[in-house]
Amino acid sequence: MTPSRKYTVVVVGCGKRGLHHADAFVKNGRFELVGLCDIDPERLQAAARQFGNPAASLEAGPLVRDTRPDVFCFCTLPNLRLEMIRLGVECGAQLIAYEKPIATSTNEALEIMKLVRKAGVRTVVSHQHRYGEHYQRVKAIIASGAIGRVHTVYGTATGWMMHMLTHLVDYTRWFIDNAEAEWVVGQAAGKGKFSDNHPSPDYIAGFIQYANGVRGVVESGEGAPDVPEVEAWWRKCRIGAQGTEGFAEVLTGGGWRAVTRDSGGVIAGPGNMDYAHDMPPYVQEMVGWLDDPAKVHPCNGENAYKGFEIMMAICRSAVQRGKIKLPLSPGEPELEALARTL
Numbered sequence: 001m002t003p004s005r006k007y008t009v010v011v012v013g014c015g016k017r018g019l020h021h022a023d024a025f026v027k028n029g030r031f032e033l034v035g036l037c038d039i040d041p042e043r044l045q046a047a048a049r050q051f052g053n054p055a056a057s058l059e060a061g062p063l064v065r066d067t068r069p070d071v072f073c074f075c076t077l078p079n080l081r082l083e084m085i086r087l088g089v090e091c092g093a094q095l096i097a098y099e100k101p102i103a104t105s106t107n108e109a110l111e112i113m114k115l116v117r118k119a120g121v122r123t124v125v126s127h128q129h130r131y132g133e134h135y136q137r138v139k140a141i142i143a144s145g146a147i148g149r150v151h152t153v154y155g156t157a158t159g160w161m162m163h164m165l166t167h168l169v170d171y172t173r174w175f176i177d178n179a180e181a182e183w184v185v186g187q188a189a190g191k192g193k194f195s196d197n198h199p200s201p202d203y204i205a206g207f208i209q210y211a212n213g214v215r216g217v218v219e220s221g222e223g224a225p226d227v228p229e230v231e232a233w234w235r236k237c238r239i240g241a242q243g244t245e246g247f248a249e250v251l252t253g254g255g256w257r258a259v260t261r262d263s264g265g266v267i268a269g270p271g272n273m274d275y276a277h278d279m280p281p282y283v284q285e286m287v288g289w290l291d292d293p294a295k296v297h298p299c300n301g302e303n304a305y306k307g308f309e310i311m312m313a314i315c316r317s318a319v320q321r322g323k324i325k326l327p328l329s330p331g332e333p334e335l336e337a338l339a340r341t342l
């Protein structure tokens with residue numbers, strides 16, 4: 001394969017995230033957008049016009065069977081995952097790019113992983129906030145050893161679980177080089193958000209024991225700490241690490257700050273989650289992985305599965321009351337079990 005060849009891509013779901021993806025693919029220069037799909041004809045037409053009128057379809061199946069894209073990207077709401085993965089595998093895509101969370105239950109996620117592993121299809125999941133300059137800076141400070149030995153990582157978001165929790169787990173695991181989790185303990189409250197299109201308990205919290213000894217602490221939803229420095233409600237996330245000689249943390253909508261061994265006080269800098277800034281490098285690393293199988297994308301599906309598994313283990317703990325050991329086996333779908341129990 002010549003490094004300069006173009007990869008064909010189809011994007012299914014022309015809502016907010018589908019448009020971000022289509023835009024980033026087109027602007028990258030190494031992709032040819034050969035198809036768009038949405039069940040909403042107006043959205044589909046508008047997107048097709050915006051991106052130079054590629055093939056447009058109200059149904060994903062016929063579109064991908066006709067176009068057989070190298071990259072199958074879908075950006076639908078969380079209720080639509082396994083069916084789309086199946087389609088991507090069947091049409092022979094080399095890479096499937098999709099949105100978090102990867103599934104709505106452990107059973108579904110296990111099925112997805114089985115399918116893509118067997119077919120040898122690369123998967124990439126959109127935990128792209130990490131490309132923000134403030135996220136990168138916090139990661140660099142931690143990796144430099146400037147806060148000493150990390151013993152705790154933490155993440156909070158006022159947004160609810162199916163929107164936000166895998167983001168928190170993904171970035172905190174990144175801070176500790178994707179350590180494996182051994183067990184979690186969790187608790188949850190409130191059923192109001194189960195009727196949302198990101199069905200979730202209103203509030204959920206979890207403690208995570210990582211194999212390297214680090215403790216993870218996460219909270220998401222109503223009752224998670226406010227981040228008063230940040231105005232934008234969805235960006236009220238504080239994600240960081242504490243070590244033996246300091247701490248470093250990112251505020252999704254409000255820069256970063258740290259105290260390190262040598263900083264002599266608080267140091268801080270700018271940064272704000274910005275799709276236009278974060279999508280290009282996210283998509284460029286897909287090119288890297290397609291060109292060279294050794295350049296595994298940092299947002300690869302195996303990592304996303306580990307984060308999702310931690311989230312589902314927290315749900316199981318809230319239902320079963322106790323420590324949940326990982327890895328998880330199939331079981332009662334977690335959201336249903338939680339809704340029944342709370």
Ligand SMILES: NC(=O)c1ccc[n+]([C@@H]2O[C@H](COP(=O)([O-])OP(=O)(O)OC[C@H]3O[C@@H](n4cnc5c(N)ncnc54)[C@H](O)[C@@H]3O)[C@@H](O)[C@H]2O)c1
Pocket residue numbers: 012013014015016017018037038039040043058059060075076077078080099100101126127128129162163198
């Ligand atoms: N990574 C991030 O920063 C981030 C930010 C926002 C949302 N998300 C995630 O992205 C996903 C999509 O969110 P969104 O805000 O773009 O939603 P959205 O509602 O704006 O878009 C979803 C689109 O999918 C279409 N759709 C539904 N069923 C379809 C089908 N069978 N075939 C084709 N199209 C179909 C809908 O008509 C809609 O246009 C969610 O999982 C969400 O959690 C991620």
